[in-house]
Amino acid sequence: MFDLHKTALSTKARMGTLSTDHGTISTPIFMPVGTLGTVKAVKQDELIDKVKAQIILGNTYHLYLRPGCDIIENAGGLHSFINWDHPILTDSGGYQIFSLSDNRELKEEGAHFKSHLDGSKHLFTPENVVDIQRTLGSDIIMVLDECPPYPSSRDYAKESMELTHRWEKRGRQAFLNTSSKYEHGQFQFGIVQGGTYPDLRKESSKYVTDLDFEGIAIGGLSVGEPTELMYEMTDLNTDYLPENKPRYLMGVGKPANLLHCIARGIDMFDCVLPTRNARNGQIFTRNGYINIRNAKWKNHNRPLDPDFPTDLCSQYKMSYIHHLFRNSELLGLELASLHNLTFYLWLMEKVKERIANDSFHNWYQEKAKVLDTKI
Numbered sequence: 001m002f003d004l005h006k007t008a009l010s011t012k013a014r015m016g017t018l019s020t021d022h023g024t025i026s027t028p029i030f031m032p033v034g035t036l037g038t039v040k041a042v043k044q045d046e047l048i049d050k051v052k053a054q055i056i057l058g059n060t061y062h063l064y065l066r067p068g069c070d071i072i073e074n075a076g077g078l079h080s081f082i083n084w085d086h087p088i089l090t091d092s093g094g095y096q097i098f099s100l101s102d103n104r105e106l107k108e109e110g111a112h113f114k115s116h117l118d119g120s121k122h123l124f125t126p127e128n129v130v131d132i133q134r135t136l137g138s139d140i141i142m143v144l145d146e147c148p149p150y151p152s153s154r155d156y157a158k159e160s161m162e163l164t165h166r167w168e169k170r171g172r173q174a175f176l177n178t179s180s181k182y183e184h185g186q187f188q189f190g191i192v193q194g195g196t197y198p199d200l201r202k203e204s205s206k207y208v209t210d211l212d213f214e215g216i217a218i219g220g221l222s223v224g225e226p227t228e229l230m231y232e233m234t235d236l237n238t239d240y241l242p243e244n245k246p247r248y249l250m251g252v253g254k255p256a257n258l259l260h261c262i263a264r265g266i267d268m269f270d271c272v273l274p275t276r277n278a279r280n281g282q283i284f285t286r287n288g289y290i291n292i293r294n295a296k297w298k299n300h301n302r303p304l305d306p307d308f309p310t311d312l313c314s315q316y317k318m319s320y321i322h323h324l325f326r327n328s329e330l331l332g333l334e335l336a337s338l339h340n341l342t343f344y345l346w347l348m349e350k351v352k353e354r355i356a357n358d359s360f361h362n363w364y365q366e367k368a369k370v371l372d373t374k375i
């Protein structure tokens with residue numbers, strides 16, 4: 001399960017390992033997002049050999065709708081279907097129902113929604129999202145929850161949190177009453193909610209902790225709230241979460257956000273930013289970020305950062321990559337996506353080095369400022 005190795009000096013940063021039947025994850029970790037069973041524009045072997053990814057995310061909502069659970073089950077489960085023999089975490093679909101389906105209804109029994117693909121009607125319940133993720137065979141499954149919008153009134157946030165709590169209790173029971181359909185075991189993570197209300201966040205942290213999940217996610221953040229408020233809620237939540245369980249901050253974030261949230265006690269992150277923004281030309285570097293589509297790179301005949309270990313950085317001229325993006329050439333998307341993911345995992349390795357030698361606390365704030373600078 002989760003072994004806490006070290007907590008940093010004067011911040012809540014920590015290093016640990018999460019052992020799953022598909023491999024061990026060293027934390028802090030960033031988890032590349034593979035919505036439809038593929039991390040867009042990056043091949044599985046590159047994820048291992050170049051990105052050094054240790055775990056990727058899949059999406060219950062999308063995979064359930066297409067290709068559907070029976071196709072994936074017939075293929076031997078998600079790992080076999082996508083040819084990835086390492087850890088996979090799947091989100092429960094609650095968040096996707098809100099961000100994708102324009103017609104959904106929350107009831108005590110679960111979330112009714114219409115498929116964004118063909119308008120067909122579906123219902124996710126705390127119990128059937130366990131069954132779906134049992135069938136997918138992901139190593140870490142998430143409970144069904146509601147992620148309230150930002151801003152939400154305190155009443156709405158409280159109502160939503162309490163429904164999510166009742167769903168989590170049912171989801172945990174469904175998980176404990178069933179077992180994995182495959183050779184490998186599975187873990188279930190609970191999700192803390194409570195909007196941006198400190199008293200609700202504290203109550204939710206305690207409620208979810210008491211359900212004794214294998215890990216705990218912090219939900220309801222990175223939904224448009226000010227960054228400082230996201231940091232404040234994260235800091236408060238980890239004060240009330242057990243030290244011996246991994247903490248997963250959902251949907252976060254920019255490189256600078258990762259450093260600040262690691263300092264506030266977070267172990268696991270996921271975000272579409274490195275791949276989605278790569279496709280728009282945003283490239284993260286050790287000295288800040290650039291947009292390669294900008295005309296300033298048109299005649300720039302040097303590589304971006306010759307000493308950084310990616311093809312984009314060391315093998316290609318900026319003028320050429322600018323040209324690829326200007327012409328929507330696939331090679332541009334591939335180089336930028338692979339680079340950004342490699343950068344995120346490289347940053348996590350730097351963080352672990354700093355925690356190990358007790359130099360994280362006087363490094364991360366300045367580094368976060370540099371990483372947040374547009375070059």
Ligand SMILES: CNc1nc2c(CCNCC3CCCCC3)c3nc(N)[nH]c(=O)c3cc2[nH]1
Nearest residue numbers: 035057058059091095147219220221222250251
């Ligand atoms: C971007 N901000 C944000 N994301 C949130 C997410 C989604 C996290 N990412 C999942 C991946 C998305 C791409 C496909 C694969 C799964 C949240 N998910 C849940 N269940 N609950 C949240 O409160 C919740 C809150 C979130 N906030």
